[in-house]
Amino acid sequence: MNQNTDLLTLRSVSKSYGTVPVLHDIDLSIRDGEFLTVLGPSGSGKTTVLRLIGGLEPLTSGEIRLDGQDISRMPINRRPFNTVFQDYALFPHLTVSGNVGYGLSVRHIQRKEIARRVAEALELVQLGRFADRFPAQLSGGQRQRVALARALICQPRLILLDEPLAALDLELRRQMQVFLKSIQREIKTTFLFVTHDQEEAIGMADRICVMEAGHIRQLGTPHDLYYRPNCEFVARFFGENNLVAGKLGAVQGELRSIETALGRLVCSISSQPHLKAAAEGASAFAAFRPEALHLADAKDTDNHFSGTISDLAFAGSSTVATITAGADNAAQRLRLRVPSRVDGSALKSGEAVSLSFAPHEGHLVLA
Template sequence: MNEAGVLLKLRSVSKSYGATAILHDIDLDVRDGEFITILGPSGSGKTTILRLIGGFTKPSGGEILLDGRDIAAMPINQRPFNTVFQDYALFPHLTVEGNVGYGLAVRGTPRAEIAKRVADALELVQLGPLGKRFPAQLSGGQRQRVALARAIICRPRLILLDEPLAALDVELRRHMQSFLKSIQTEIRTTFLFVTHDQEEAIAMADRICVMNGGRIQQIGSPHEVYYRPSCEFVAKFFGENNLIPGTLGPTDGKTRSIDTAAGRVICAVDGQPDMAAAPEGSPAFAVCRPEAVTIGDDAAGENRFPVSIGQVAFAGASTMATATALDDPGLSLKARMPSRPGGASLRPGDTVTFVVPASTCRLVPA
């Protein structure tokens, strides 16, 4: 083994069809036993990464290393990976048992062992009694489980999941998310999960790799990509966010100021060497989540924005206030606060102060 804990390495991997480049210079480590999610809008190249790893397409450049060896020339059927396809790709002429046992049967596994392992796998995905059914007689969620059982039965080192929940309705999807996660914990196998759904990625992944335009934008824990985005795209990709444009000021190593039309804003830069080292005067955004904003003159925090409230939107557990900065009428800021049974005390037109502590404010390059 090479570096401890790394199962698969992608090094400068690129893919193009003719003159159209799909992936640029992808560097990605998949760690042993983790649940890694590749997240991106459609056309971002996320499925192409999965297909390159699975061997369904060949990279145009770079290398894919398994245990330190390039597997570019390794045929699909010899890779120790199994895939859960977006359309499940269940064999329509085989029963659930036939489907799940297929991977063992083609390897010449003795019948008795196949029967036992199929029964175990069906038990694991809670489909025990449905072994004799055909795929056409199953519901979407059940087919999903058959596809999963079929992928895990050969004990692969990595399971590739290509948007497997996309076809399910919201309720079933939530259920399957926690189900998949619990299976992954139980069998301790590495999962590489491709999705375009931010909530799904945050709910399931140990690490998220955010893609856009064929490039990796950021790799990190769900908490990191949500609260410490490394670029404008990631900052805007996960739900509502405040982005305040400005130019970089001086830094003391831990924090850095940025001059904006709404005044000087102090942001934390710990763990962001790039932003700490960027030359003064370069354009950037100060970024802070609406839930990090507190309202009121007496709240503590370095950054204070006098604003005029424009809209107060009740959204169940939380209420979102949208306001315009008094110092910069072009800047719209959002604050999320817990809803109160008595209703919000803010009214449109009120003038208040939005307070943001420097520790919750980050910088991304513009």
């Protein structure tokens, strides 16, 4: 198992339903053994990517390669992939072990062997006691694990998961995230996980592929996407962010200035050569996270601006302040997140504050 070799490659894959295009020229490589999450709002084409790989839909153009071999026209039942469906798609007339063993029994594997592997798979998903139940007698989380066991028993090269946690409540969803990740590590199989929930994506993925309107916007580690978004969409979609529009200024080593309604701001452009190359005066956004923003003190030489706290919201471990900053005709709404304290916040609603963020904690995205 080598995480650096590509298992599956999509080359300029397009898909249209009738005359409606849903995927435009997608290029994507899935590495062997990784947990790749495809993240996007509804209608971004993320489920279509999964269905094309699984063979549930034909490609309109382009090709899909597995170990370098074109499998674009391989029928669904011959592809070494298995899917965990959003509605689980458990067979209602079969028991849990009937469901889990289905993939083996259609391949005419001996009964004894099937029984052994079913027991093993059920043990793995901690459902050993439920082998003789019917799907209707299981809870949502249990059904989900049956669907997972059914997919992994065939030892596929790739497991495709189509928003499998969407129907579960929050607590169960968190448990299942941890569980899925641990199973993935244990069986060392590549997972392609589709979701619209960025918290889910951050929590589980080795890499995240952000999709919007049938395009891949960015592919990278959760850390990359969070701290080095390459476009406005990713910067806004992935986590809370403050975006302030402006015109690019001069490059100063790993930093670059931008003229905004809040004055001149300086942000990091490290390992983002396209920002270094962009012309001066080009439209861009300064982006900084609510947790990077703080009350200014004497040490802060850059990125100073003042504002008024318009709202304070206690959110458990942290408190979020909404701040109106900048001149009246170009007022910006910013969010500031500080750890909550038992003796109340140092911030007061309606108070005028001086704010700052460290240049290396801000970044730039081109408009």
